[in-house]
Amino acid sequence: METMRLFICEFITGGGMQDVDLPPALAREGDIMLSALLSDLLDAGFDNIICTRDPRLEKINGNIEIIKPGKNVWQTWQRCMEDSAAVWLIAPETSNVLYELTCMAQASGGLLLGSNSAAVELTTSKSNTIQYLITNNIPAVPILHDIDNFSPNKTGWVIKPDDGVGAEGCYLFNDISALQRHINYLNSKNYIVQEYIPGIPASISMLCLQGQTRVLACNEQLFKFENGKGHLSGVVVNGLRVYHQELEMIARDIAGVIDGLTGYVGVDLIMAEQGPVVVEINPRLTTAYAGLGSSLGRNPAEMIMKLMQNARFPDFHQVKYQPVTVRF
Structure with a gap:
C-alpha cells in the first residue's frame, strides 16, 4: 500500500489564495503543517505524493510532485483527487472551504483521509x-445572543468569526459599548460572542x-x-x-x-x-x-x-x- 498515490491538498499554500494577498500568519501555519506531514509520509515510505503550490512561495523540499494550480485551482484540485488513491485535506473552515473540498474528495471516489462532509458541516x-x-x-462555552440584554460580568466578552481559524478576528472587550461598536463596524452576522472564561x-x-x-x-x-x-x-x-x-x-x-x-x-x-x-x-x-x-x-x-x-x-x-x- 506504500506506493498508493496521495494528494495532499493544503488550501492556503496550495493556491487557494493565489488571487489575493497571502495572510502571513496563515501561510506560515499552513507550511508548518504541510512540511511536517510530507516529511512524515516520506519517512513512512509513501513516496508517490502530489501537491499544488502557490507560485509566490518557496519550493517544497523532498521527492514531491508539484502540480501547478492553474487559473482555476478548484478544477486542478478536482483532477488531482480523481488521479489519486487517497486525499488528505488541510484547509480552513472559513467560507465552507473545508466542507466543499470534503464533498469534492468524497465524490472523487478515493480514500478520504479525514472526517466526512456531515461532521465537517457541523x-x-x-x-x-x-x-x-x-x-x-458536553461542557462548552455558551454562545450569547441579544447584546442589549447581556448581564454584566467581571471577565469581559470574546467576539470572533463563526467560521474563523486560529486567532483571526478574535477580540476581547471589557466594555459593552465598545463591543457594540465593534459589532457595528463588522457589519456582518458571521460572528459569535461568548463570555471570557479564565x-x-x-x-x-x-x-x-x-x-x-x-x-x-x-x-x-x-x-x-x-x-x-x-x-x-x-x-x-x-x-x-x-x-x-x-x-x-x-x-x-x-x-x-x-x-x-x-x-x-x-x-x-x-x-x-x-x-x-x-x-x-x-x-x-x-x-x-x-x-x-x-x-x-x-x-x-x-x-x-x-x-x-x-x-x-x-x-x-x-x-x-x-x-x-x-x-x-
Missing part, C-alpha cells in the same frame, strides 16, 4: 457545534474512527490577548499531559456524539476552574501536528495511515508523550 460553525455539544451534555488555553490532538477515539496529545495553546486582540504564537504539544484523564474523557464524549469524525481531529478548550470546556472542534490537521512526532517518538502520519487503511487503531506501545514546543 463543526464548520462554532455556534452550531457549541449548541450541539451542550445539547449532548483558564489555560488547551487543545486535544486525537484519532477518531467510528465513534471511538485515542488521544495523541494534550496541548497547551500559547494564546493570549494583546491590547484586546487574540494572538496565537505556538503550542506546547503534550504540555498539559497532567490533565490527560479529564481530556480523554471529553474526547471520548465528542467522538461518541459527532458521527463522521475520522482520522486526526483537534479540539480547542479552556482548562477552567470547573474543568475543561470546549471552544471549538477542528476536523482536520492542526498546527500541533508538527510537534507530534517528537513528542510521541512515533511517526504520526504512519499511525493515521494505518488507522485509515486498516479501519482499526494502531498500537500505542512505547509512546513517550514528551512536551514539545512548536512556534509559529
Whole structure:
C-alpha cells in the first residue's frame, strides 16, 4: 500500500489564495503543517505524493510532485483527487472551504483521509457545534445572543468569526459599548460572542474512527490577548499531559456524539476552574501536528495511515508523550 498515490491538498499554500494577498500568519501555519506531514509520509515510505503550490512561495523540499494550480485551482484540485488513491485535506473552515473540498474528495471516489462532509458541516460553525455539544451534555462555552440584554460580568466578552481559524478576528472587550461598536463596524452576522472564561488555553490532538477515539496529545495553546486582540504564537504539544484523564474523557464524549469524525481531529478548550470546556472542534490537521512526532517518538502520519487503511487503531506501545514546543 506504500506506493498508493496521495494528494495532499493544503488550501492556503496550495493556491487557494493565489488571487489575493497571502495572510502571513496563515501561510506560515499552513507550511508548518504541510512540511511536517510530507516529511512524515516520506519517512513512512509513501513516496508517490502530489501537491499544488502557490507560485509566490518557496519550493517544497523532498521527492514531491508539484502540480501547478492553474487559473482555476478548484478544477486542478478536482483532477488531482480523481488521479489519486487517497486525499488528505488541510484547509480552513472559513467560507465552507473545508466542507466543499470534503464533498469534492468524497465524490472523487478515493480514500478520504479525514472526517466526512456531515461532521465537517457541523463543526464548520462554532455556534452550531457549541449548541450541539451542550445539547449532548458536553461542557462548552455558551454562545450569547441579544447584546442589549447581556448581564454584566467581571471577565469581559470574546467576539470572533463563526467560521474563523486560529486567532483571526478574535477580540476581547471589557466594555459593552465598545463591543457594540465593534459589532457595528463588522457589519456582518458571521460572528459569535461568548463570555471570557479564565483558564489555560488547551487543545486535544486525537484519532477518531467510528465513534471511538485515542488521544495523541494534550496541548497547551500559547494564546493570549494583546491590547484586546487574540494572538496565537505556538503550542506546547503534550504540555498539559497532567490533565490527560479529564481530556480523554471529553474526547471520548465528542467522538461518541459527532458521527463522521475520522482520522486526526483537534479540539480547542479552556482548562477552567470547573474543568475543561470546549471552544471549538477542528476536523482536520492542526498546527500541533508538527510537534507530534517528537513528542510521541512515533511517526504520526504512519499511525493515521494505518488507522485509515486498516479501519482499526494502531498500537500505542512505547509512546513517550514528551512536551514539545512548536512556534509559529
